[in-house]
Amino acid sequence: MKFKSKFTLRKIIGFIAYACGLWAWACFARQNHSPYRYWLVLLPLLPIIYLCVIFHHQLSEKDELWRKIITESLAFSATASAWTCVSYVFLRGMGAPEFHPEWAFYILVAYYLIGYFFSCRRYFSCRRDK
């Protein structure tokens, strides 16, 4: 429980920093015409990197079975998403609708949930002894 609250607090801080960074980026990028304005993208990007580090620490402190399940789900999600994106290149030539970048996020999440379901089914049984 100690770890859970520690990570929860850090994740909340990370998400607030991300939201603030995104808002500041949107405000400054519009008004600023300097050639260096693209560096402002670091404002939301740095909190994302921080959140990834937190997620990695949280994963490494998990119980070994849960770590395996999450790692397997992430591996499935990454592989399946990569192949889906590569397959789209062929479909694009056949007149498939334009691929929006945000779809990649939804595809990743959808494949993660599919991988999580099958991974849990692989390791868990309904039998529970008292």
Added chain:
Amino acid sequence: MKNRLRELRAAKEWSQADLADKLEVSRQTVNAIETEKYDPSLPLAFKVARLFKLPIEGIFELDKD
């Protein structure tokens, strides 16, 4: 890999949750090991062996095939 974890736990009259607490893992991990759906890591196997005061090969057995 076969194991005698369920039998050893029953002999001590511990629940899966009790054993999970002693091994500092989740109850699901204990259940997955007992049902032979998951093979524990070497450190966890050592922990189990130390807890039951048995050698590792006295608890876990490699499948012959």
